[in-house]
Amino acid sequence: MEDERNEDKLMSKNEIENKLPIYKLKTGKEIKKYYDVWTEDNNYNKDMLDWDYSAPRETVSVFIKYNQNNKTKIFDAGCGTGLVGIELKKNGYNILDGADFSQSMIKQVPKNLYQNLYKIDLNKKILFKDNTYDAIICVGTFTYGHVHPPALDEMTRICKNGGNISFTINVGIYEEYGFDKKIKEMEKNGILKIKEFFMSDYIKTKGVNAWLCLTTVRK
Numbered sequence: 673m674e675d676e677r678n679e680d681k682l683m684s685k686n687e688i689e690n691k692l693p694i695y696k697l698k699t700g701k702e703i704k705k706y707y708d709v710w711t712e713d714n715n716y717n718k719d720m721l722d723w724d725y726s727a728p729r730e731t732v733s734v735f736i737k738y739n740q741n742n743k744t745k746i747f748d749a750g751c752g753t754g755l756v757g758i759e760l761k762k763n764g765y766n767i768l769d770g771a772d773f774s775q776s777m778i779k780q781v782p783k784n785l786y787q788n789l790y791k792i793d794l795n796k797k798i799l800f801k802d803n804t805y806d807a808i809i810c811v812g813t814f815t816y817g818h819v820h821p822p823a824l825d826e827m828t829r830i831c832k833n834g835g836n837i838s839f840t841i842n843v844g845i846y847e848e849y850g851f852d853k854k855i856k857e858m859e860k861n862g863i864l865k866i867k868e869f870f871m872s873d874y875i876k877t878k879g880v881n882a883w884l885c886l887t888t889v890r891k
């Protein structure tokens with residue numbers, strides 16, 4: 673597993689950064705503005721379809737292996753327009769909450785997909801009690817300028833003991849943003865146990881891959 677993670681030399685950082693204009697943005701303010709424009713005329717969803725953005729279905733297919741009980745209470749962190757929620761629902765999971773910091777993305781979420789939909793900045797402390805969820809899923813949100821490694825502490829805190837966190841990390845930021853170190857530290861402290869870690873297709877048509885990781889939480 674270690675070797676596989678260190679094989680992340682497929683592309684130089686700059687090569688990936690140049691793949692999509694959003695990867696050039698640095699601040700939350702810039703990112704929100706970008707999504708405000710991208711969601712006009714449903715363009716975000718249209719692009720994801722055109723680009724064959726496979727991350728929601730890839731992540732949900734791994735999630736299913738470890739969450740056989742469809743009564744699992746799930747938190748979709750950085751839910752965007754709800755593509756992951758839609759995929760979860762297709763597979764029989766209905767107890768879903770979603771959160772995102774972009775109002776324009778949230779506005780595109782189909783009605784009644786999530787039981788609760790929160791506007792939350794995942795780079796800050798989340799105002800949920802400890803051990804609120806059985807499982808957390810976070811797709812496409814650990815990427816350039818978006819959500820940073822300390823968010824994993826908060827996700828772990830709000831996840832129950834024995835629950836799991838499934839997430840993607842854009843390969844271009846895995847080391848640059850310190851996800852490699854953060855995950856190693858959390859494994860070393862025994863709070864996370866990695867069950868799956870592999871390179872996923874993610875947005876293959878744009879030549880961008882992501883690490884797909886599923887960890888269980890030990891408290």
Ligand SMILES: C[S@@+](CC[C@H](N)C(=O)[O-])C[C@H]1O[C@@H](n2cnc3c(N)ncnc32)[C@H](O)[C@@H]1O
Nearest residue numbers: 750751752755772773774777793794811812818
């Ligand atoms: C590429 S989209 C992925 C959305 C959805 N998970 C999907 O797979 O289609 C990334 C999402 O992360 C959200 N995001 C970025 N920074 C965030 C932050 N600090 N807190 C909460 N959400 C954030 C964006 O608003 C956007 O909806």
